Amino acid sequence: MIKAEIITIGDEILYGQITDTNTQWISSELDKIGIKTVRKSSVGDTEEAILEIFSESSKRANLVIVTGGLGPTKDDITKKTFCKYFNSELIDHLEAKNDVTAYFQKRNYVLSETNKSQYQLPSNATYIQNTMGTAPGMWFDFEGVIYISMPGVPYEMKGLMTLSIIPRLQEHFKTPVIFHKVIRTIGIGESMLSEMIDAWEDALPINIKLAYLPSMGSVKLRLTGFGEDLNTIEKQVEEQFEKVFPIIKEFVYGYGNEEIEEAVGKLLIKNNQTVSVAESCTGGYVGHLFTKVSGSSTYFLGGILSYDNSVKINQLGVNPETLNTHGAVSEQTVIEMSENVRKLMGTTYGLATSGIAGPNGGTSKKPVGTIWIAIATEKETITKKLTLGGFREQNIHLTAINILNLLRKICL
Amino acid sequence: MIKAEIITIGDEILYGQITDTNTQWISSELDKIGIKTVRKSSVGDTEEAILEIFSESSKRANLVIVTGGLGPTKDDITKKTFCKYFNSELIDHLEAKNDVTAYFQKRNYVLSETNKSQYQLPSNATYIQNTMGTAPGMWFDFEGVIYISMPGVPYEMKGLMTLSIIPRLQEHFKTPVIFHKVIRTIGIGESMLSEMIDAWEDALPINIKLAYLPSMGSVKLRLTGFGEDLNTIEKQVEEQFEKVFPIIKEFVYGYGNEEIEEAVGKLLIKNNQTVSVAESCTGGYVGHLFTKVSGSSTYFLGGILSYDNSVKINQLGVNPETLNTHGAVSEQTVIEMSENVRKLMGTTYGLATSGIAGPNGGTSKKPVGTIWIAIATEKETITKKLTLGGFREQNIHLTAINILNLLRKICL
Numbered sequence: 101m102i103k104a105e106i107i108t109i110g111d112e113i114l115y116g117q118i119t120d121t122n123t124q125w126i127s128s129e130l131d132k133i134g135i136k137t138v139r140k141s142s143v144g145d146t147e148e149a150i151l152e153i154f155s156e157s158s159k160r161a162n163l164v165i166v167t168g169g170l171g172p173t174k175d176d177i178t179k180k181t182f183c184k185y186f187n188s189e190l191i192d193h194l195e196a197k198n199d200v201t202a203y204f205q206k207r208n209y210v211l212s213e214t215n216k217s218q219y220q221l222p223s224n225a226t227y228i229q230n231t232m233g234t235a236p237g238m239w240f241d242f243e244g245v246i247y248i249s250m251p252g253v254p255y256e257m258k259g260l261m262t263l264s265i266i267p268r269l270q271e272h273f274k275t276p277v278i279f280h281k282v283i284r285t286i287g288i289g290e291s292m293l294s295e296m297i298d299a300w301e302d303a304l305p306i307n308i309k310l311a312y313l314p315s316m317g318s319v320k321l322r323l324t325g326f327g328e329d330l331n332t333i334e335k336q337v338e339e340q341f342e343k344v345f346p347i348i349k350e351f352v353y354g355y356g357n358e359e360i361e362e363a364v365g366k367l368l369i370k371n372n373q374t375v376s377v378a379e380s381c382t383g384g385y386v387g388h389l390f391t392k393v394s395g396s397s398t399y400f401l402g403g404i405l406s407y408d409n410s411v412k413i414n415q416l417g418v419n420p421e422t423l424n425t426h427g428a429v430s431e432q433t434v435i436e437m438s439e440n441v442r443k444l445m446g447t448t449y450g451l452a453t454s455g456i457a458g459p460n461g462g463t464s465k466k467p468v469g470t471i472w473i474a475i476a477t478e479k480e481t482i483t484k485k486l487t488l489g490g491f492r493e494q495n496i497h498l499t500a501i502n503i504l505n506l507l508r509k510i511c512l
Numbered sequence: 513m514i515k516a517e518i519i520t521i522g523d524e525i526l527y528g529q530i531t532d533t534n535t536q537w538i539s540s541e542l543d544k545i546g547i548k549t550v551r552k553s554s555v556g557d558t559e560e561a562i563l564e565i566f567s568e569s570s571k572r573a574n575l576v577i578v579t580g581g582l583g584p585t586k587d588d589i590t591k592k593t594f595c596k597y598f599n600s601e602l603i604d605h606l607e608a609k610n611d612v613t614a615y616f617q618k619r620n621y622v623l624s625e626t627n628k629s630q631y632q633l634p635s636n637a638t639y640i641q642n643t644m645g646t647a648p649g650m651w652f653d654f655e656g657v658i659y660i661s662m663p664g665v666p667y668e669m670k671g672l673m674t675l676s677i678i679p680r681l682q683e684h685f686k687t688p689v690i691f692h693k694v695i696r697t698i699g700i701g702e703s704m705l706s707e708m709i710d711a712w713e714d715a716l717p718i719n720i721k722l723a724y725l726p727s728m729g730s731v732k733l734r735l736t737g738f739g740e741d742l743n744t745i746e747k748q749v750e751e752q753f754e755k756v757f758p759i760i761k762e763f764v765y766g767y768g769n770e771e772i773e774e775a776v777g778k779l780l781i782k783n784n785q786t787v788s789v790a791e792s793c794t795g796g797y798v799g800h801l802f803t804k805v806s807g808s809s810t811y812f813l814g815g816i817l818s819y820d821n822s823v824k825i826n827q828l829g830v831n832p833e834t835l836n837t838h839g840a841v842s843e844q845t846v847i848e849m850s851e852n853v854r855k856l857m858g859t860t861y862g863l864a865t866s867g868i869a870g871p872n873g874g875t876s877k878k879p880v881g882t883i884w885i886a887i888a889t890e891k892e893t894i895t896k897k898l899t900l901g902g903f904r905e906q907n908i909h910l911t912a913i914n915i916l917n918l919l920r921k922i923c924l
Contacts, residue, residue: 384799391795
């Protein structure tokens with residue numbers, strides 16, 4: 101088994117001033133190529149702390165991945181510490197110099213003295229080009245352990261990993277051939293899902309592993325096949341997928357990296373359909389999810405945020421009688437909201453939400469988390485009552501996820 | 513100096529399947545009471561890995577904080593490993609038993625055999641009640657080092673820390689008396705801000721520290737005063753604040769945990785004013801930011817998501833001539849959008865956004881990141897052109913931050 105340790109260098113992460121998203125991403129990418137992370141560590145910007153963790157990690161792992169501490173400012177001492185650790189020295193690296201100079205020229209920036217340190221590398225480093233920034237990636241092979249150093253800026257680190265480091269690791273460590281299939285489900289919890297597919301899971305061949313990856317409102321299932329020949333493994337994984345799919349079919353909305361709003365968008369494009377929204381308790385969040393997808397202007401025409409009842413009446417044309425008799429949080433109100441926004445904007449579907457997101461505004465009859473959603477179609481209007489009861493942001497998020505999933509089912 | 517190490521236990525974090533938000537939060541809370549985190553580590557669910565990290569950490573730190581690995585399932589071996597490490601044994605803890613039993617009774621849940629393990633604690637543990645769940649917190653004093661164990665569920669961990677552990681740590685370690693003041697700025701970058709207040713920063717008294725906490729579109733300044741008497745320190749920090757405030761006044765929007773949408777909300781409440789939005793490129797995100805604040809219904813009446821030009825014309829009443837002549841992404845269009853939504857909804861202010869969020873849709877004249885924003889007031893309409901050019905989600909977020917900040921300035 102190839103064991104990896106991931107090290108983050110920087111006081112700002114150590115003291116909790118900024119969030120480290122790199123470590124999770126790196127370990128998840130390593131996992132996909134069959135490299136197991138055995139420890140993650142964050143240490144401060146001191147030579148002592150960095151040398152100590154290098155020395156420890158090299159005893160436990162075959163691969164040590166380091167992010168951060170590569171900027172041009174004085175706090176960033178990673179490169180000097182690498183030199184000390186490897187007993188090497190900083191030298192101007194010709195290829196790095198050309199790339200850094202070109203990077204500055206292209207942007208008409210002045211290459212200051214401080215920036216010149218960017219193309220100085222430890223003499224034993226293999227240079228890895230960073231196309232998205234000026235701090236180079238580095239690869240070291242030292243006493244049987246591979247050390248990789250990358251800048252801490254997430255999109256630079258991801259570029260380096262995806263373009264250069266992952267392929268190089270696969271080659272160097274002769275990692276097993278691996279095939280992944282991620283099945284994305286919605287509308288069912290992890291434990292319920294696990295019970296449903298229990299027998300299938302127990303009968304999985306030994307070279308196929310299953311992982312549950314839950315997030316708020318959805319659960320991903322990742323099937324990973326290991327072996328020697330990609331076609332064979334892919335076939336095996338697909339066979340297992342064919343077995344499990346009929347059991348969980350109604351909850352599966354997509355595969356891979358696809359979010360629910362993207363899955364719904366694809367269905368709308370395929371059906372040549374359009375959508376509009378009338379949002380009360382979600383206050384624009386459903387519109388935001390639709391429109392954060394590039395290309396959503398094809399199917400998302402617009403909406404009305406009818407937070408106040410005056411907007412429900414004046415812009416959406418909800419009957420004031422309905423609001424008086426049933427209240428804003430009611431099936432009758434969301435029916436009118438969804439049907440009216442559909443007509444006003446001339447879309448295939450009209451979506452509506454109204455509820456008590458909390459923490460205030462709940463009553464004994466309609467406690468916090470009581471939400472009504474509706475989707476108007478040409479033929480009928482479908483409604484659903486949600487009983488959520490969590491925190492405000494959670495209620496808003498889960499309402500959006502629920503209405504997107506309802507639309508997905510209608511679009512199928 | 514009191515040194516802390518934070519350890520996260522669990523394969524799901526190690527392999528990157530779930531995000532660890534606990535570690536950052538804990539280190540930031542420790543920092544506030546003057547305890548320095550010297551290392552953060554994640555290890556897997558194995559006895560060997562846990563024993564190794566306990567032993568290492570105890571050599572470097574006075575305080576070892578452990579989260580995760582306390583659930584009732586078989587993977588969670590933290591408590592057994594604690595016993596081995598401390599040479600103690602698991603015993604039924606009477607107080608824990610009462611609390612766990614009461615927790616289940618209150619919810620009409622059956623207390624299964626598996627759940628009974630929840631009230632078994634190592635015999636040398638000091639029990640810390642978890643009011644939000646069933647896995648107790650534990651405090652150990654062993655060979656001069658304090659070990660704290662908490663469940664990994666974020667709101668349970670936060671409850672334990674805030675209610676019990678932070679006060680206990682302050683007492684045990686006799687931490688210095690500390691006063692924090694967080695000043696929130698917007699509309700200026702970290703390096704520019706740093707240059708502006710350079711002289712002031714250099715002249716800070718030795719017991720007052722400054723930290724820059726940047727996030728997308730804003731920078732927080734945290735002043736921390738150390739000493740022996742809270743009133744004296746608070747006075748000293750306030751004196752420094754009075755000195756720096758005139759220099760950065762125009763960028764300061766709030767203090768402490770206040771987000772820009774909350775700061776704007778407070779101003780609107782104070783002024784007894786209301787707001788409506790006409791969103792194109794932000795697609796509902798501005799409305800979402802307004803309405804994620806509890807109590808926003810006082811000032812946020814609603815909006816129109818005019819993603820498609822048909823909605824701009826039919827629901828917002830934008831002149832089709834304007835769209836033909838100047839395009840949807842133009843000063844003229846956002847002027848009409850903001851003025852019309854203001855009139856339609858009868859609000860004090862009408863906000864409008866229109867731009868090219870990307871990654872597609874850019875032209876040489878209007879590249880990706882070209883955004884127009886406008887705010888209509890009773891007297892005039894203020895417009896601003898943004899040139900952002902980042903990724904789609906970043907452009908949407910920064911547009912919202914910019915229009916909220918523009919509204920803040922108008923409201924002052």
